[in-house]
Amino acid sequence: MKYDFNKTVDRNRTSCIKWDFLEAFFGKSELHPMWVADMDFKIPSEILKPIQERAEHGVFGYTAKSNEFYSAVISWFKKRYDWSIEKEWVVTTPGVVPALNLALQEFTKTGDGIIIQPPVYFPFKDSVELNERKLLNNALILKDGRYEIDWKDLEKKAESAEMLVFCSPHNPVSRVWTTQELERLGDICERHDLLVFSDEIHADIIFTPYKHTPTAKISDALANRTISAFATSKSFNLAGLQLSVNIIPNDGIRKRFKLTLERLHLNMSNIFGIVGTQAAYEHGEKWLDELLPYLWQNYLTVKTYLRENIPEITVIEPEGTYLLWLNCKKLELNDEELAAFFVQKAGLALTNGIMFGPGGDGFMRMNIGCPKQSVIKGLESLANAMTDDSPIVIGPAPANDQVDC
Ligand SMILES: Cc1ncc(COP(=O)(O)O)c(C=O)c1O
Numbered sequence: 182m183k184y185d186f187n188k189t190v191d192r193n194r195t196s197c198i199k200w201d202f203l204e205a206f207f208g209k210s211e212l213h214p215m216w217v218a219d220m221d222f223k224i225p226s227e228i229l230k231p232i233q234e235r236a237e238h239g240v241f242g243y244t245a246k247s248n249e250f251y252s253a254v255i256s257w258f259k260k261r262y263d264w265s266i267e268k269e270w271v272v273t274t275p276g277v278v279p280a281l282n283l284a285l286q287e288f289t290k291t292g293d294g295i296i297i298q299p300p301v302y303f304p305f306k307d308s309v310e311l312n313e314r315k316l317l318n319n320a321l322i323l324k325d326g327r328y329e330i331d332w333k334d335l336e337k338k339a340e341s342a343e344m345l346v347f348c349s350p351h352n353p354v355s356r357v358w359t360t361q362e363l364e365r366l367g368d369i370c371e372r373h374d375l376l377v378f379s380d381e382i383h384a385d386i387i388f389t390p391y392k393h394t395p396t397a398k399i400s401d402a403l404a405n406r407t408i409s410a411f412a413t414s415k416s417f418n419l420a421g422l423q424l425s426v427n428i429i430p431n432d433g434i435r436k437r438f439k440l441t442l443e444r445l446h447l448n449m450s451n452i453f454g455i456v457g458t459q460a461a462y463e464h465g466e467k468w469l470d471e472l473l474p475y476l477w478q479n480y481l482t483v484k485t486y487l488r489e490n491i492p493e494i495t496v497i498e499p500e501g502t503y504l505l506w507l508n509c510k511k512l513e514l515n516d517e518e519l520a521a522f523f524v525q526k527a528g529l530a531l532t533n534g535i536m537f538g539p540g541g542d543g544f545m546r547m548n549i550g551c552p553k554q555s556v557i558k559g560l561e562s563l564a565n566a567m568t569d570d571s572p573i574v575i576g577p578a579p580a581n582d583q584v585d586c
Pocket of ligand 1: 218275276277278279302348380382383412414420424425
């Protein structure tokens with residue numbers, strides 16, 4: 182192993198949301214944080230050095246993306262997903278969620294039906310509702326410990342929808358969709374003429390033997406109706422640099438997408454987003470290839486610990502992402518009690534399952550993108566809480582609207 186993922190980095194007092202804003206979000210600061218979807222690992226010098234060198238230069242004027250930037254993106258997509266993309270298809274935005282909102286605003290209108298597949302990353306619901314579109318929940322089905330798409334319901338919802346917001350790999354249920362599933366999905370989208378926003382931000386965090394297939398790679402027809410959103414933010418822990426890479430093969434859709442970006446004057450990117458993304462795609466592969474088995478070991482640590490010490494809580498086996506989906510239904514707590522149990526009794530900051538929509542009740546999402554010692558610390562706190570039979574105290578709702586993020 183070249184990289185030391187056991188090394189602890191103190192993130193306190195860096196204004197990072199995960200560690201420094203616990204009080205605002207949970208009403209308590211002495212919590213062990215395993216929530217926000219970023220990792221506690223320091224990025225490798227292969228990515229850090231180009232950023233430092235650019236910072237050392239000291240002049241930070243308006244900056245465009247070079248040919249080398251696009252080549253790095255194109256090579257990564259070919260190498261990691263065997264997908265040949267063209268430079269013209271690449272459109273950057275300051276994040277995936279901004280790209281989703283832009284697509285909703287440009288390609289759908291007030292009241293249009295938008296399908297999402299809960300339990301799913303909660304900004305999908307927020308984006309649909311904030312834009313006054315109609316939310317159509319095509320809830321996933323949990324069958325034999327693995328989530329599946331409810332095809333019959335999808336077919337039905339597609340009849341009155343304009344767009345599908347797809348999460349691949351899926352946060353939080355950590356499914357890596359198979360080509361067969363993607364083909365079936367593509368067929369439904371084709372027959373019902375849906376635009377697809379395919380959020381593939383977790384595409385690089387895939388566990389053996391699973392393989393990520395970009396939605397748009399399935400067929401030219403599906404590529405023609407899909408906006409695919411990728412980024413280095415999850416894979417290389419660069420979320421604060423705020424740059425995502427959207428792939429839009431359809432000329433007409435891309436033209437409108439880019440025009441809207443220009444209207445908002447958001448077509449330029451932060452210098453460090455450009456440098457960091459390029460460096461990650463050019464030089465980050467070895468780090469990522471060592472990170473993935475480390476994350477898998479973290480998952481095994483959680484699975485074994487729960488089985489041996491807290492059998493009331495089980496974990497869905499992840500196919501991708503560093504986010505674990507914990508089934509806490511056997512605790513027989515309602516969602517308010519479950520949230521309070523984790524915060525007040527266990528001293529843990531996790532993400533409440535109910536936030537992810539229908540099907541999220543009774544679940545908690547645990548982020549294992551951290552050193553193993555940190556995972557163990559979280560598990561031990563949880564085990565202690567299980568033996569504490571004092572009553573669960575439900576505290577006042579924290580005022581997280583005070584956080585400027
Ligand atoms: C599925 C998914 N999409 C998007 C994001 C955030 O994307 P961005 O920060 O680029 O807007 C996250 C972050 O957790 C995510 O899990």
